[in-house]
Amino acid sequence: MGRISGSRLEGKQAIISGAARGLGASIARLYALEGATVLLTDILDELGEQTAAAIRDEGGQAIYQHLDVTSESDWTAAVERCAAEFGPVNLFVSNAFRFGGPALADTTTDEWRKGLEVNLTGPFFGMRAVLPTMRANRDGIIVAIASSDGPDASLPTHADYQAAKAGTTALVRHIAVTYGREGIRANAVHPGPIRTPVLIVQGFVPVVEKVAAGVPLGRIAEPEEVAWVAVFLGSDESSYVTGARYLVEGGSTVTIAPVGTAD
Ligand SMILES: NC(=O)c1ccc[n+]([C@@H]2O[C@H](COP(=O)([O-])OP(=O)(O)OC[C@H]3O[C@@H](n4cnc5c(N)ncnc54)[C@H](O)[C@@H]3O)[C@@H](O)[C@H]2O)c1
Known part of the structure; x- marks a missing residue:
């Protein structure tokens, strides 16, 4: 990208x-x-520092801080750091996630709890941590990265992930309805498969490429193709958009049969 x-x-x-x-x-x-101004957070601290430094090299204002989404005190510290370094948080993107487990009948109680802990309790902790500042200033936008897998359609695996993502979209709607009159908007992004490290690390790319061949756009997304939607939702250009879910899935939930595979 230029x-x-x-x-x-x-x-x-x-x-x-x-x-x-x-x-x-x-x-x-x-x-x-x-x-x-951006506070990047993650549990991969070395990589997080590098990512923030690369953004600064391009002229952006960015710093990194360790934050495990399952830790309430990490969230408190991040909100405080943002206020101290940049000013009160008025934009929050809930994006971190843990790869899901198997299909429902094979999901252990431990896998279920871990999946929900990172993928649903994590977003809840984050939203609850930023809301007091946003409400006090009547200035807040929340963008939650959910998925088309769970809220909109279903694959025959990772039941915990699908449930957590559907729950995250519900939290977004809840915030939109509850705090809209206090100057707060919340929207969800529902991506389809994206070419990101998790797919590569999990050895998933060949599977996903096969799936993607059957979606209307015939390929998986590049990260920027989803990130630009998050820019729109995080900006005042979307000032009358709240409680919405933005599908960024190449049309995959629109079709009931794989297209482009007839031959
Ligand atoms: N890649 C896809 O195909 C795809 C499809 C639909 C939705 N999504 C969603 O996009 C978002 C980003 O996923 P990605 O593909 O970039 O994955 P990724 O694994 O490349 O990035 C996820 C990041 O979350 C971090 N993380 C994991 N556990 C954490 C924790 N407990 N606390 C804080 N950070 C933690 C990881 O270290 C990693 O940096 C996720 O919400 C995911 O559900 C991805």
Whole structure:
């Protein structure tokens, strides 16, 4: 991607979870280059520091802080750090996640609890941590990265992940309905398969490429293709959008049969 130097997010102080790599890193980069000040957080500290440094090298304002989304005290510390370094948080992207387990009948209680802990309790902790500042200032935007897998459609695996993502979308709607009159908006992004490290690490790319061949756009997404939607939702351009879910899945939930595979 070429050089970006915009102003769509000027005046935004953002916290992003899971920003060391993948989609979170891409959102952090675009946010910073569009004028936001960005606190990147993750549990991969070395990589997180490198990602923040690379954004600074491109002219963005970004710092990194360790944050495990399952730790309430880590969330408190991140909100305080953002206020101290940049100003009160008014933009939060809930993005971190843990890879899901198997299909429901094979999901152990331990896997279920761990999946829900990172993928649903984590977003809940984050939203609850940023809301007091946002409500006090009547200035807040929450962007939750959910998935099309769970809220919109289902694959025959990772039941815990699907349940957590559907729950995250419910939290977004809850916030939109409950705090809209206090100047707070919340929206969910529902991506389809994205070419990020998790797919590569899990050896998933060949599987996903096969699935992607059957979706209308015939390929998986690059991280920036999802991150630009998060830029729109994080900016004042989306000022009348709340409680919405944005599908960024190449049309995969639109079709009931694989397309482009008839031959
Ligand atoms: N890649 C896809 O195909 C795909 C599809 C749909 C939705 N998504 C969603 O996109 C988001 C980003 O995923 P990605 O593909 O970039 O994955 P990724 O694994 O490359 O990045 C996720 C990041 O979350 C961090 N993380 C994991 N556990 C954490 C914890 N307990 N506390 C804090 N950080 C933690 C990881 O260290 C990592 O940096 C996720 O919410 C995921 O569900 C991804």
